[in-house]
Amino acid sequence: MKESDVIVLQEPKLSLSDQFYLPQVLIGLGTTMKHMFNVVARDKHLVVSYPEERREDKPVEEGGMFQQTYRGVHRLNKDEDGRVKCVACFMCSTACPARCIHIEADESPWADREKYPAKFDIDELRCIYCGMCEEACPVDAIELTSLYDIVGLTRQEMIFDKAKLLRVYDETVKAEPM
Amino acid sequence: MPKITVDGTTIDAKPGVMILQACNDAGVEIPQYCYHPGLSIVASCRICLVEVEGIPKLVPACQTPVRDGMVVFAKSSKSIANQKQVMEYLLINHPLDCPVCDQAGECLLQDYSYEYGRSQSRFEEDKQKNPKKDVGDNIFLYADRCIMCTRCVRFTREVSGTSELFVEGRGHKEEIAIFPGKPVNNKLSGNVVDLCPVGALLDKDFLFKQRVWLLKETPSISPVDAGGENIFLHHNEGVVYRIKPRYNAEVNTWWISDDTRYSYKVLADAKRLKAARKLEYGTPAEIGYGKAIEEAAEGLKSVVSADGEGSLYALLSPMMACEEAYLLGKYIRSIDPQAVLVLGPVPTAASDDVFKHYNTGKETFRIKAEKVPNANGIRRVIDLLGGPKASFDELGNYGHLRGGWIVGGYLSNWLPGDLPSVLNGGFRVIQDILPNAITDRADVVLPSAGWAEKAGCWENYAGKIQAFAAAVQPPEGARREGDVYFKLLGRSGFYDADAVRAEMGGAFADVKLPTEKEEVPAFEFAEL
Numbered sequence: 127m128k129e130s131d132v133i134v135l136q137e138p139k140l141s142l143s144d145q146f147y148l149p150q151v152l153i154g155l156g157t158t159m160k161h162m163f164n165v166v167a168r169d170k171h172l173v174v175s176y177p178e179e180r181r182e183d184k185p186v187e188e189g190g191m192f193q194q195t196y197r198g199v200h201r202l203n204k205d206e207d208g209r210v211k212c213v214a215c216f217m218c219s220t221a222c223p224a225r226c227i228h229i230e231a232d233e234s235p236w237a238d239r240e241k242y243p244a245k246f247d248i249d250e251l252r253c254i255y256c257g258m259c260e261e262a263c264p265v266d267a268i269e270l271t272s273l274y275d276i277v278g279l280t281r282q283e284m285i286f287d288k289a290k291l292l293r294v295y296d297e298t299v300k301a302e303p304m
Numbered sequence: 305m306p307k308i309t310v311d312g313t314t315i316d317a318k319p320g321v322m323i324l325q326a327c328n329d330a331g332v333e334i335p336q337y338c339y340h341p342g343l344s345i346v347a348s349c350r351i352c353l354v355e356v357e358g359i360p361k362l363v364p365a366c367q368t369p370v371r372d373g374m375v376v377f378a379k380s381s382k383s384i385a386n387q388k389q390v391m392e393y394l395l396i397n398h399p400l401d402c403p404v405c406d407q408a409g410e411c412l413l414q415d416y417s418y419e420y421g422r423s424q425s426r427f428e429e430d431k432q433k434n435p436k437k438d439v440g441d442n443i444f445l446y447a448d449r450c451i452m453c454t455r456c457v458r459f460t461r462e463v464s465g466t467s468e469l470f471v472e473g474r475g476h477k478e479e480i481a482i483f484p485g486k487p488v489n490n491k492l493s494g495n496v497v498d499l500c501p502v503g504a505l506l507d508k509d510f511l512f513k514q515r516v517w518l519l520k521e522t523p524s525i526s527p528v529d530a531g532g533e534n535i536f537l538h539h540n541e542g543v544v545y546r547i548k549p550r551y552n553a554e555v556n557t558w559w560i561s562d563d564t565r566y567s568y569k570v571l572a573d574a575k576r577l578k579a580a581r582k583l584e585y586g587t588p589a590e591i592g593y594g595k596a597i598e599e600a601a602e603g604l605k606s607v608v609s610a611d612g613e614g615s616l617y618a619l620l621s622p623m624m625a626c627e628e629a630y631l632l633g634k635y636i637r638s639i640d641p642q643a644v645l646v647l648g649p650v651p652t653a654a655s656d657d658v659f660k661h662y663n664t665g666k667e668t669f670r671i672k673a674e675k676v677p678n679a680n681g682i683r684r685v686i687d688l689l690g691g692p693k694a695s696f697d698e699l700g701n702y703g704h705l706r707g708g709w710i711v712g713g714y715l716s717n718w719l720p721g722d723l724p725s726v727l728n729g730g731f732r733v734i735q736d737i738l739p740n741a742i743t744d745r746a747d748v749v750l751p752s753a754g755w756a757e758k759a760g761c762w763e764n765y766a767g768k769i770q771a772f773a774a775a776v777q778p779p780e781g782a783r784r785e786g787d788v789y790f791k792l793l794g795r796s797g798f799y800d801a802d803a804v805r806a807e808m809g810g811a812f813a814d815v816k817l818p819t820e821k822e823e824v825p826a827f828e829f830a831e832l
Binding site for chain 2: 213214215216217220231232233240241264265
């Protein structure tokens with residue numbers, strides 16, 4: 127790198143009103159008041175009344191969801207015989223920056239395949255929904271769906287096992303084919 | 305010393321070696337499959353063909369001896385064209401099942417395909433599928449992945465001398481096979497898996513357990529016999545998954561025995577001691593580890609105050625590291641300067657297992673009959689500490705001993721059926737990894753760490769002292785012996801094997817741990 131490529135950033139200097147602090151607090155309050163006025167007098171809400179209103183129902187320009195690229199909860203895809211597509215290669219768990227995928231491989235019960243995941247757990251609370259697992263998968267077995275309303279009452283409930291991930295596939299495959 | 309030039313780099317070669325060997329020694333890369341420094345040369349894979357000035361045809365680098373002033377081109381257009389063609393030929397029938405194959409991540413075919421091969425296959429026909437074979441108690445042969453380098457066949461002839469594997473068929477029908485009813489079950493069989501440059505020979509024990517790129521490796525020493533075979537422990541998230549040989553020309557060359565290879569299983573034994581206990585009204589009760597150490601110390605001191613000096617003993621196990629034995633000896637002698645130091649039982653098989661070349665009869669490998677790794681080292685430590693000492697067999701003569709510290713740590717039950725009376729009574733503190741006849745009756749039980757869980761050094765039968773590193777943590781509830789002795793001796797900080805070795809001096813002072821390979825971060829390999 128040349129020295130001419132280096133950009134030296136200076137911290138902006140505090141203005142007089144910044145230095146006195148209080149004027150900036152009042153300006154901040156002004157922003158809050160502006161939003162309050164918009165809601166009360168002009169009926170311009172900035173909120174969505176979830177779950178009555180959902181993000182996928184709104185246009186993208188108004189803060190709605192673009193379903194094709196949204197990264198929600200994972201699913202494990204099935205092959206044409208209804209078996210889990212995953213070959214337990216550990217590529218997704220290797221690529222996962224949050225280390226939330228735990229796989230236990232075993233010899234597959236099917237003659238045409240050597241290996242399959244005996245266990246496949248994703249800790250959805252640890253997951254950062256980056257989609258790296260999807261990118262890494264050599265057989266397109268793991269995918270992120272556009273489902274975002276997942277809830278659980280315990281931490282354990284939020285660890286999705288193989289059966290649950292396959293169930294997500296059954297629920298979403300019509301709306302979002304492979 | 306002959307000098308040769310490889311792609312413009314001049315390297316010094318040892319006289320009489322082949323071009324490939326000289327390049328490998330100098331760190332110049334030439335692709336190779338069938339060549340292995342520990343086996344005879346067959347030049348069958350043809351990927352190492354190089355151009356040599358003055359020779360019109362390409363020559364196999366593995367089979368062409370160096371000559372002073374030789375000029376070799378391993379990256380000339382002719383050599384590269386050959387490498388590409390060999391790769392294409394090898395990949396014609398090789399299934400590209402890298403996501404499933406256990407060898408993925410350490411497969412030469414995968415690496416070379418990336419570096420020397422084509423990006424796409426021109427093969428349009430169906431791949432030929434060869435069968436999967438069960439060739440031994442520990443080994444599978446996935447014949448469709450085999451590239452017929454015959455390293456495994458040569459190993460069973462030239463190293464184990466047992467000749468179980470052979471090549472059956474000719475041309476495209478060639479396959480590695482065993483004779484009916486004669487599986488590869490010799491005591492070195494696991495080495496054929498390490499030898500295989502592709503994923504054709506697989507270890508049943510490791511099959512599908514872990515992906516190799518997740519494993520970290522730690523240098524260690526074999527715990528199963530006095531040979532002191534150099535090994536790598538491959539582990540991930542605190543679990544040891546497999547053991548691989550570590551090259552040491554003086555000790556084990558490239559090979560290890562199967563006993564060594566599968567010795568890690570004791571670490572995950574369900575029976576392992578995991579809670580400190582003391583005897584309360586005749587029954588063992590669990591107590592905190594710190595409390596148990598205090599109980600042990602107080603008990604030993606009260607024995608000395610009641611029966612006087614010379615009433616204590618320390619049974620130093622030949623499974624202990626020399627540093628640990630030294631610290632325990634020091635501690636016992638600090639309470640009782642006349643304490644007797646005893647070397648624990650040394651289980652021994654009838655004779656060494658000797659492997660010979662099938663043809664020349666030359667000895668290729670020896671598995672020692674002495675089935676513990678450090679009897680010599682413990683003897684050396686006992687001599688270093690001076691004072692009264694005894695052998696395990698002599699313990700019967702020492703009727704005046706009233707209490708002591710017993711260390712086990714053996715990989716299986718180690719106590720003889722009829723215990724010497726000294727061990728049968730008195731105040732007994734036992735430190736072990738597995739339960740035995742004494743653990744239920746001892747006054748204090750301290751669960752300790754297996755060899756892979758601690759650092760130290762061992763002396764093999766030939767007097768070579770070798771250090772090993774800790775790969776994983778001991779299970780919860782167990783502590784490393786060194787840490788326990790540090791606490792008992794009132795030393796601050798944690799047990800550091802290097803520092804203790806320096807303190808011991810003598811032959812131990814210069815023992816160094818081999819430098820560990822740096823851990824590869826998970827993302828490094830994705831840099832394509």
